[in-house]
Amino acid sequence: MAGADQLPLPDGSATTFMVQGTNVSRIQGRLQQTLLSDGSASQRLRSAFPEGLSSDAIDTELSILSGHVQTAAENMGGAGTHIWDVGAAFETCESTIEGLQTEWDEVDTWFNNSLDQINTDPYYTDPANQRDKAEAIESIDLQRESRREDMKDRYDTALDTLGESMSTAASKLTELTDGFVPAAQQGSATDIAAAMTAGTTISDGSRRDHVADEQAEDAEELLEQAENGDQEAAQEFVDTYGDLVDDPYFATALMERLGTDGLNQASMQIMEFIDTGEGYPELQQQYRDLFGVLGGAYTTSAGDLSGMDPSTREDTETWRDQWLEDLQTSGREGYNPVTGEPYEEGMDGTVMYGYDIQSQLLAAGLAGDPNASVARDYMETVGVDMVEWDQWLTETYPHRSNYSHMGNSMYDFGESPLGDLHPTDPRRDPLHNLLQAAGRSEEATYGLLLEDIPAGDGQTQSIMEYYLHGRSDASNGMVMGMTDFGTTMGDVLESYSLDNTDEESVELAQQAIVGYNDAIAGSEPLDGSTAQTRAGLSMSALRPAMGTVMATYIDDLHTAFDGQATGDGVGQGDGGTYDITFSNGTLNNLHHTFGDLGYDRPDQIVRPGDDGSVVGDPDNPPALQRILNASYAHTNNGMYEALSDGNMDAAQDAFGNGSYFDAFVMESLSNENGDNAGALDQYNQYMQDLANEGLGLVPFDDIPVVGGAVDKGIDWAKDPVLEAMFDTGNEDASRVQSAEWQQAQNEMVNDRFYSAVAAAGTYEGSPSFTEWETASERDLGPDEQFWNEDGSVIPYDQMTPEQRDQFVDYLNDSENGAGGQYGSMTNDAEGRMNDARTRAANDNQADGG
Numbered sequence: 140m141a142g143a144d145q146l147p148l149p150d151g152s153a154t155t156f157m158v159q160g161t162n163v164s165r166i167q168g169r170l171q172q173t174l175l176s177d178g179s180a181s182q183r184l185r186s187a188f189p190e191g192l193s194s195d196a197i198d199t200e201l202s203i204l205s206g207h208v209q210t211a212a213e214n215m216g217g218a219g220t221h222i223w224d225v226g227a228a229f230e231t232c233e234s235t236i237e238g239l240q241t242e243w244d245e246v247d248t249w250f251n252n253s254l255d256q257i258n259t260d261p262y263y264t265d266p267a268n269q270r271d272k273a274e275a276i277e278s279i280d281l282q283r284e285s286r287r288e289d290m291k292d293r294y295d296t297a298l299d300t301l302g303e304s305m306s307t308a309a310s311k312l313t314e315l316t317d318g319f320v321p322a323a324q325q326g327s328a329t330d331i332a333a334a335m336t337a338g339t340t341i342s343d344g345s346r347r348d349h350v351a352d353e354q355a356e357d358a359e360e361l362l363e364q365a366e367n368g369d370q371e372a373a374q375e376f377v378d379t380y381g382d383l384v385d386d387p388y389f390a391t392a393l394m395e396r397l398g399t400d401g402l403n404q405a406s407m408q409i410m411e412f413i414d415t416g417e418g419y420p421e422l423q424q425q426y427r428d429l430f431g432v433l434g435g436a437y438t439t440s441a442g443d444l445s446g447m448d449p450s451t452r453e454d455t456e457t458w459r460d461q462w463l464e465d466l467q468t469s470g471r472e473g474y475n476p477v478t479g480e481p482y483e484e485g486m487d488g489t490v491m492y493g494y495d496i497q498s499q500l501l502a503a504g505l506a507g508d509p510n511a512s513v514a515r516d517y518m519e520t521v522g523v524d525m526v527e528w529d530q531w532l533t534e535t536y537p538h539r540s541n542y543s544h545m546g547n548s549m550y551d552f553g554e555s556p557l558g559d560l561h562p563t564d565p566r567r568d569p570l571h572n573l574l575q576a577a578g579r580s581e582e583a584t585y586g587l588l589l590e591d592i593p594a595g596d597g598q599t600q601s602i603m604e605y606y607l608h609g610r611s612d613a614s615n616g617m618v619m620g621m622t623d624f625g626t627t628m629g630d631v632l633e634s635y636s637l638d639n640t641d642e643e644s645v646e647l648a649q650q651a652i653v654g655y656n657d658a659i660a661g662s663e664p665l666d667g668s669t670a671q672t673r674a675g676l677s678m679s680a681l682r683p684a685m686g687t688v689m690a691t692y693i694d695d696l697h698t699a700f701d702g703q704a705t706g707d708g709v710g711q712g713d714g715g716t717y718d719i720t721f722s723n724g725t726l727n728n729l730h731h732t733f734g735d736l737g738y739d740r741p742d743q744i745v746r747p748g749d750d751g752s753v754v755g756d757p758d759n760p761p762a763l764q765r766i767l768n769a770s771y772a773h774t775n776n777g778m779y780e781a782l783s784d785g786n787m788d789a790a791q792d793a794f795g796n797g798s799y800f801d802a803f804v805m806e807s808l809s810n811e812n813g814d815n816a817g818a819l820d821q822y823n824q825y826m827q828d829l830a831n832e833g834l835g836l837v838p839f840d841d842i843p844v845v846g847g848a849v850d851k852g853i854d855w856a857k858d859p860v861l862e863a864m865f866d867t868g869n870e871d872a873s874r875v876q877s878a879e880w881q882q883a884q885n886e887m888v889n890d891r892f893y894s895a896v897a898a899a900g901t902y903e904g905s906p907s908f909t910e911w912e913t914a915s916e917r918d919l920g921p922d923e924q925f926w927n928e929d930g931s932v933i934p935y936d937q938m939t940p941e942q943r944d945q946f947v948d949y950l951n952d953s954e955n956g957a958g959g960q961y962g963s964m965t966n967d968a969e970g971r972m973n974d975a976r977t978r979a980a981n982d983n984q985a986d987g988g
Contacts, residue, residue, distance in 0.1 A: 142243030228304035384435030434503025498569035518586035608658030625681025686762025690769030782899030
């Protein structure tokens with residue numbers, strides 16, 4: 140094998156190191172030529188120092204900066220020398236190794252020639268001299284190997300020498316860089332910049348501000364060219380600044396340069412190119428992208444600026460306060476969407492407002508960055524004012540539709556299920572985009588939806604209520620409260636309204652329940668004959684989330700129906716939690732809400748299958764099923780805890796409240812008519828299926844307890860409760876034959892009560908089971924004895940029907956058994972269920988049902 144293969148050259152080349160050393164040395168010269176090197180600076184740099192700093196003080200700090208630059212220059216020069224030295228050592232190493240490669244090949248040539256001579260020598264061809272031949276070959280081989288080992292040693296020495304040279308250079312370079320940037324500050328450009336400005340009042344924020352100012356100045360020029368139809372400028376703007384829109388320094392600098400009028404004019408002109416660019420897809424896409432970048436900068440300027448450098452954030456926040464005021468003023472200004480001129484009364488054409496433009500910028504900003512969000516102060520100012528503007532617009536022009544007149548070619552139109560012309564893309568609706576922006580963060584959500592706006596007659600309403608019904612109420616039926624049928628609001632509620640330890644989260648849930656309830660109760664059926672209302676259909680995508688919210692606060696609903704209606708609001712609960720309270724007016728209308736929620740996918744109720752499987756999606760049950768499931772779990776858990784503590788009054792309250800609520804919900808559904816009859820049939824079957832599967836017999840260990848308390852757990856509305864309900868294995872529990880859901884409900888109520896009694900063991904201290912059997916003169920067979928050989932009770936869900944009957948007899952035997960109070964508790968629950976059914980029916984009748 141050749142020497143080049145046995146003794147390879149090191150990776151790299153001496154020339155590369157020498158060129159780099161020369162380049163670094165040139166940097167030294169360039170640093171020495173900067174204005175800072177002699178302590179002077181341009182006016183732009185001098186303005187980076189804090190206001191009020193005297194000229195002499197600035198000169199002093201510039202001298203400090205000059206010292207940093209001089210140190211850097213000197214060290215860069217030394218760095219160049221060390222890199223050059225590495226190049227020289229590399230060159231020596233290469234030369235040495237190339238000589239060794241040649242020598243290796245020469246030794247191989249000598250060996251091969253010597254071997255040929257031995258093989259052709261007549262002396263060694265004689266068979267009698269083969270030992271001598273072998274010794275001769277061994278001799279030349281040993282000589283070759285000896286010389287190879289020597290060359291390998293010299294090769295290793297050459298590499299070691301190069302390594303030592305490189306290590307020495309690396310140490311020297313580290314010393315040099317540490318000399319002007321400490322090692323702890325070499326992790327980022329920001330840290331390096333801070334080290335280079337140490338000892339001065341100039342800050343990273345100031346430098347970023349000035350860089351952003353220059354970028355914004357250039358961006359504004361490109362934007363003006365793009366507005367005049369320069370496609371190359373439009374593309375350059377996108378390519379250059381598209382990655383900077385999430386930088387608050389650049390975003391605020393660009394918005395400051397444009398101002399609200401410049402922003403509006405640029406947006407309208409860009410949209411004009413998109414609208415008129417049909418047939419020119421490349422041009423349309425360029426201007427769509429351009430609008431996206433502009434929207435991204437707008438959204439970032441509306442976001443949280445707390446991450447900016449403290450030394451400059453105060454000035455930025457001062458600008459931001461004024462910017463938010465300007466946006467509100469600009470939002471209510473009208474424009475002619477064709478000419479871009481300020482709109483005046485009597486002008487031909489449709490008026491387009493600043494908020495139309497801003498809402499589209501928000502939509503573009505949100506679409507371009509899934510992490511983009513706006514701050515709470517934006518929502519509390521601009522967001523609230525945008526809603527009040529929409530309110531004024533709706534009341535002034537009650538026959539208008541939801542869509543903005545901004546960007547007619549951006550989105551498609553189509554007939555809505557309500558029969559009105561609505562955009563198929565809800566981003567045409569300004570308040571949809573506002574809600575989308577709010578939904579990106581908890582603080583923004585509360586900053587928008589919990590704020591109050593006027594509601595007429597000196598009253599107020601929360602913005603949540605305005606979305607749910609106030610908006611559509613003022614529009615003669617032409618405006619939907621939410622053009623996505625409540626999808627976004629549902630996401631918001633499931634994200635931010637389910638934490639009962641956060642007062643604002645509970646307030647959001649409370650206003651959602653009351654607002655939805657008011658909307659449904661005050662809305663007329665779509666065609667005058669069916670039960671489904673216009674409001675219900677327009678919020679159809681919100682129904683599952685409303686089911687989750689009501690399931691989460693099921694304890695508060697149970698309590699309110701127990702005669703504890705104190706008014707709509709939020710109050711302090713136990714253990715750092717908050718409770719929702721309801722007024723009688725709200726409770727009197729809840730039958731409308733439960734009837735409406737029955738429209739949510741009744742054909743997708745999750746139920747046990749014939750083969751023991753589960754039919755439907757346990758992670759996404761219909762709204763009403765979520766509520767019923769949560770009520771069931773809450774009631775059972777409440778009974779069990781109370782009975783375990785021996786608190787019969789609390790057990791009766793839990794039992795009675797849950798039974799009342801469940802009956803009220805089902806009666807509310809049964810009182811609806813028209814196209815809701817199918818939902819009633821589905822839930823009738825559901826109740827029978829649950830009774831037949833032994834719903835009341837679910838072991839209490841299978842009931843999920845969330846947070847230690849007995850309620851406010853979203854999971855109760857979904858999968859865990861469903862699994863507990865269906866995974867019972869009680870084939871002999873098929874005792875419900877009635878076609879009426881009331882009978883199914885009554886059976887389940889009794890079963891779950893006695894299941895709780897058996898699990899809690901509240902009868903302890905009463906006569907033993909065998910004593911009762913003897914005293915009552917019963918001779919129970921194995922299928923009737925409800926206790927084990929050790930005297931413990933058989934779990935209720937594992938008893939046969941005959942054993943359950945005997946167990947109930949034991950509990951209600953006042954003379955020989957456990958005292959008899961249990962039967963009165965089940966009778967009370969059944970009475971309360973009848974009361975609930977009567978109330979729901981009466982509420983419906985009072986409304987003309």
